Amino acid sequence: MSSTLIASNRGPVSFILSDDGALTMRRGGGGLVSGLSEVARGDDHLWICAALSDGDRSAVRLAPEGRIDRAGYDTGPVRMLDIAPAVFHRAYNAVANSTLWFVSHLLYNTPFAPTFDTRFHREWESYREYNGAFALALAEEAAHGAKVMIQDYHLTLAPAMLRVDRPDLRVAHFSHTPWAPPEYFSLLPDGIAAEILQGVLGADHAGFLTDRWAAAFMDCCEAVLDARVDRAAKTVEFEGRLTRIGVHALGVDGDALVARAFEPDVESHMLAIKEQVGDRRLIVRIDRTELSKNIVRGMLAYREFLAEHPEWHGKVVHLAFAYPSRHDLPEYREYTAAVQRCAKEIEDEYATDDWDPLILNMQDDYPRSLAAYRMADVLLVNPIRDGMNLVAKEGPILSPRCVLVLSREAGAAAELGADSLLVNPYDVSGTAAALHEGLVMPDKERAERCTRLRRAATAMPPEMWFADQLAALT
Ligand code: G6P
Numbered sequence: 001m002s003s004t005l006i007a008s009n010r011g012p013v014s015f016i017l018s019d020d021g022a023l024t025m026r027r028g029g030g031g032l033v034s035g036l037s038e039v040a041r042g043d044d045h046l047w048i049c050a051a052l053s054d055g056d057r058s059a060v061r062l063a064p065e066g067r068i069d070r071a072g073y074d075t076g077p078v079r080m081l082d083i084a085p086a087v088f089h090r091a092y093n094a095v096a097n098s099t100l101w102f103v104s105h106l107l108y109n110t111p112f113a114p115t116f117d118t119r120f121h122r123e124w125e126s127y128r129e130y131n132g133a134f135a136l137a138l139a140e141e142a143a144h145g146a147k148v149m150i151q152d153y154h155l156t157l158a159p160a161m162l163r164v165d166r167p168d169l170r171v172a173h174f175s176h177t178p179w180a181p182p183e184y185f186s187l188l189p190d191g192i193a194a195e196i197l198q199g200v201l202g203a204d205h206a207g208f209l210t211d212r213w214a215a216a217f218m219d220c221c222e223a224v225l226d227a228r229v230d231r232a233a234k235t236v237e238f239e240g241r242l243t244r245i246g247v248h249a250l251g252v253d254g255d256a257l258v259a260r261a262f263e264p265d266v267e268s269h270m271l272a273i274k275e276q277v278g279d280r281r282l283i284v285r286i287d288r289t290e291l292s293k294n295i296v297r298g299m300l301a302y303r304e305f306l307a308e309h310p311e312w313h314g315k316v317v318h319l320a321f322a323y324p325s326r327h328d329l330p331e332y333r334e335y336t337a338a339v340q341r342c343a344k345e346i347e348d349e350y351a352t353d354d355w356d357p358l359i360l361n362m363q364d365d366y367p368r369s370l371a372a373y374r375m376a377d378v379l380l381v382n383p384i385r386d387g388m389n390l391v392a393k394e395g396p397i398l399s400p401r402c403v404l405v406l407s408r409e410a411g412a413a414a415e416l417g418a419d420s421l422l423v424n425p426y427d428v429s430g431t432a433a434a435l436h437e438g439l440v441m442p443d444k445e446r447a448e449r450c451t452r453l454r455r456a457a458t459a460m461p462p463e464m465w466f467a468d469q470l471a472a473l474t
Pocket of ligand 1: 010032176325
């Protein structure tokens, strides 16, 4: 029995099954895992997550009571739930990623997702079942009065489900994504919009990354549930229960990041990049190939910058790392193809025998990303909408002279906006102008801005962020 439990869809590690049946362990990706891995190292936290792949399912089958063997990885105990693949697929791909993610990131303008038809209502049943599996496992594993930290949009129903069986627990829910404003959120079918809000309100504490997302959640509770919202006290009262709303702006552990970024494998990647680009200036971006990250408009901005500023031809390279993500979804596969097409068009238009204006790299490689951060002159982070965006925080920690071109729609803009070049992510010309402004910014100003950015980025490292939420439950 554990006294602190974490529940999230993706866990700290995942497994790849090779053809000969061997399992290789990898670190999980994304902001949620980066933040929580730092805090869930000790044996006193149990992390419950879903088996995401055949590799994970094989690892679970080898594990007593679902506790996976994470030898060699610096993480506390992990229990993986082997949810029936069809149920998992409908809950994760269809509901969480094709619907809730699209709603919270305002991605309503894509041709197919989200769509609410009889199929969706069947998928919703699986989402309930998936949340039920987590609630059950948490109820089994939690000691009396334990603190349970439920993460993200995959698990919005679990807090209320868990409360039914275990009213003794202290439950928090944390959203790593933005929360949609009521006029968007209520495009979900009525009953479902209400069920999600009531699910989260099953928690004693509902946490968000910024004031903006917390305010949107409270607005939705008022508009959809007619709940009693006290914005000054940050509470929501519904059917006789009170949920406190908290804002916890996840930051980066600067010392740990710097230590990792100065290891020899990163240095070799720096040499390799240097060989490719020479002394040219570098505009860097590092993202999952994710619709909300706005990679295509970022490239169009780079193209417009090259068109407007021929003086930079041959003197700058755009290093775009766009790592694979959610390839089971057609929207993501199409988006990946669009990113590749756009990169090729820029190459076709501008490349010369001795200059590659844009290097697109789609193979996930963490040490190479760290190398790129260290070498960046400009870091482009232009999401349409983002819960926080830790890339924006990591860059200035690792490069003492990098100018941050940052979308005003990223949660990170609340803390980093004053010292970055803020852009409207839809405004390609504005972004192109910011890229240029970043490149010509005098060294002294870059360094001063970077110092302040670094301070803001490390203000709330994961351990403090987590401790803050635990304290809010007391
Ligand atoms: C975001 C979400 C996380 C998710 C991550 C990666 O950061 O908030 O919950 O884990 O993206 O996405 P994936 O679908 O690969 O887990």
